[in-house]
Amino acid sequence: MTITVNGLSDLENAAMQVVKAIGDRKIVALYGQMGAGKTTLVKQICESLQVPDVVNSPTFSLVNEYLQPNGEPIYHFDFYRINKLEEAYDFGYEEYFYSGHLCLIEWPEIIDELIPDDAVKLHIKVVDENKRVIEIN
Numbered sequence: 001m002t003i004t005v006n007g008l009s010d011l012e013n014a015a016m017q018v019v020k021a022i023g024d025r026k027i028v029a030l031y032g033q034m035g036a037g038k039t040t041l042v043k044q045i046c047e048s049l050q051v052p053d054v055v056n057s058p059t060f061s062l063v064n065e066y067l068q069p070n071g072e073p074i075y076h077f078d079f080y081r082i083n084k085l086e087e088a089y090d091f092g093y094e095e096y097f098y099s100g101h102l103c104l105i106e107w108p109e110i111i112d113e114l115i116p117d118d119a120v121k122l123h124i125k126v127v128d129e130n131k132r133v134i135e136i137n
Helices: 008-022 038-048 086-091 093-097 108-114
Strands: 002-006 027-031 063-067 073-078 102-106 120-126 131-136
Touching (some): 027 038, 027 108, 038 102, 086 093, 086 108, 102 108
Antiparallel strands (some): 002 131, 063 073
């Protein structure tokens, strides 16, 4: 599935399409270059799921937890700052990835081998300053 985003005005619709594509799966890996809009898309996905919390990048904390209106958590990861796979083991990724709760993962490249096979993989490609293409595998 491919979603084209022609600016911020398309983002709400794109996030709803992503949420629909995710379905019951719980692990979502977001790939894309710096500035592609990974965190912006995560914010909009959370908004689509009616998360009342402030959503921002967990660059330094590695994970943020947001609560949905039903009390169920969403875990938002940013692995940009880890240098080796062992850091994910030390962090205890298994407790999150196998919790049965939604996990949104930015910069999953360093931990690709830990991503479950049934994960949704979103590849965000920058076309120009305003246009992005999201490919969902």
